[in-house]
Amino acid sequence: MSKDKPKGMIKDANKLQDATNNAAWSDWHWQFNNRLSGKNDLSARLGIGKKLAEEIKRVAEVFPMAITPYYFSLISKNDPQCPVRLQCVPNFAELNFSPADMEDPLNEDKYSPLPGLIHRYPDRVLLTVTLECASYCRHCSRKRKVGDQAIKITMDGICKGIEYIRDHPQIRDVLLSGGDPLVLGDEILDKIIGEIRAISHVEVIRIGTRVPVVMPQRITMSLVNVLKKYHPLWINTHFNHPVEFTPESEQALAKLADAGIPLGNQTVLLKAINDSVATMKKLLHLLVKNRVRPYYLYHCDYSRGVSHFRTSIREGLEIQQGLIGFTSGFALPLYVMDIPGGGGKVPLGPEYIKKYTDSEIVLRNFEGVDYIIKD
Numbered sequence: 001m002s003k004d005k006p007k008g009m010i011k012d013a014n015k016l017q018d019a020t021n022n023a024a025w026s027d028w029h030w031q032f033n034n035r036l037s038g039k040n041d042l043s044a045r046l047g048i049g050k051k052l053a054e055e056i057k058r059v060a061e062v063f064p065m066a067i068t069p070y071y072f073s074l075i076s077k078n079d080p081q082c083p084v085r086l087q088c089v090p091n092f093a094e095l096n097f098s099p100a101d102m103e104d105p106l107n108e109d110k111y112s113p114l115p116g117l118i119h120r121y122p123d124r125v126l127l128t129v130t131l132e133c134a135s136y137c138r139h140c141s142r143k144r145k146v147g148d149q150a151i152k153i154t155m156d157g158i159c160k161g162i163e164y165i166r167d168h169p170q171i172r173d174v175l176l177s178g179g180d181p182l183v184l185g186d187e188i189l190d191k192i193i194g195e196i197r198a199i200s201h202v203e204v205i206r207i208g209t210r211v212p213v214v215m216p217q218r219i220t221m222s223l224v225n226v227l228k229k230y231h232p233l234w235i236n237t238h239f240n241h242p243v244e245f246t247p248e249s250e251q252a253l254a255k256l257a258d259a260g261i262p263l264g265n266q267t268v269l270l271k272a273i274n275d276s277v278a279t280m281k282k283l284l285h286l287l288v289k290n291r292v293r294p295y296y297l298y299h300c301d302y303s304r305g306v307s308h309f310r311t312s313i314r315e316g317l318e319i320q321q322g323l324i325g326f327t328s329g330f331a332l333p334l335y336v337m338d339i340p341g342g343g344g345k346v347p348l349g350p351e352y353i354k355k356y357t358d359s360e361i362v363l364r365n366f367e368g369v370d371y372i373i374k375d
């Protein structure tokens with residue numbers, strides 16, 4: 001992997017290029033404020049025709065688009081199938097709704113006792129603290145909500161969520177999600193996490209964030225100093241492809257790990273992006289090299305506008321089978337599906353128990369050899 005400056009720096013975008021030479025590039029506020037959106041003309045920057053650029057704009061009117069200059073700089077301009085491009089640049093296929101698509105596939109609304117709080121599992125809740133993200137992923141399962149200016153998350157709403165947690169002693173694990181919680185400022189995060197940490201029955205606080213991937217500049221020492229006050233605090237990142245590892249993102253992960261924050265990673269299995277054993281293995285190895293434990297490999301869900309990313313479950317199982325036994329056990333994520341209709345997450349396998357009777361069990365190992373064990 002190249003350790004050079006990010007490739008694909010954009011010729012005509014003088015502003016962006018100049019910024020790489022000064023402090024602005026490493027300032028997350030600059031990254032955030034200079035995001036490319038549906039308003040920008042991407043034709044020259046991506047080396048595409050006007051017609052395609054217009055299509056992008058039309059899609060961005062339906063599902064929001066924002067790309068940090070940093071993440072944009074990882075796009076390889078000459079490759080229409082560039083994995084970074086596919087994840088952040090709108091594609092007309094997003095508007096082809098498939099019959100399997102659902103508005104709210106996880107039935108999150110049903111399990112929301114309050115707006116922004118989802119209580120689906122007995123001992124843990126998900127609290128939405130913002131609907132904004134640093135960059136919007138084209139494969140996002142919360143696509144219908146993220147970036148929606150019409151839905152407002154207020155501090156008052158968040159406080160109501162925290163009160164709910166306080167009133168429910170069975171909640172021992174609180175997952176801050178969004179949107180991306182780390183687009184919030186240090187002070188707000190300090191306040192929110194501080195309030196949750198003050199609840200005696202909350203054992204673990206978790207943050208789900210894609211910031212280390214799309215805006216690693218956000219991981220400042222000042223942020224890390226806020227977070228490490230509230231241990232045990234876990235962070236789950238969202239790396240999907242080996243090219244997302246750069247000196248910047250690796251440094252961000254190192255800062256978090258050095259602060260004693262256990263790091264996990266959730267990957268979405270994405271067609272033409274990471275749906276091969278070779279790519280997935282490279283990704284998993286980069287994660288563990290950076291002290292990030294692969295957590296879940298999600299089967300791409302059934303939200304509207306993401307069906308072009310979905311592989312079959314069989315393909316997912318085959319990839320898992322190509323990994324289990326062939327690399328370190330702690331580099332293996334669990335392949336899961338969030339069952340459409342709100343069933344929750346279930347592991348998908350693959351299956352290594354080939355036969356199970358009252359007297360014996362047949363196990364097939366990673367090399368395909370069967371072993372009979374008397375039970």
Ligand SMILES: *Cc1c(COP(=O)(O)O)cnc(C)c1O
Nearest residue numbers: 118119120121124125126175345
């Ligand atoms: C995924 C999820 C969680 C956390 O589940 P884990 O399997 O513990 O990581 C909690 N609440 C909701 C609504 C979720 O979707």
Ligand code: SF4
Nearest residue numbers: 133136137140179210
């Ligand atoms: S960062 Fe997370 S919530 Fe935001 S668009 Fe990407 S997947 Fe969705």
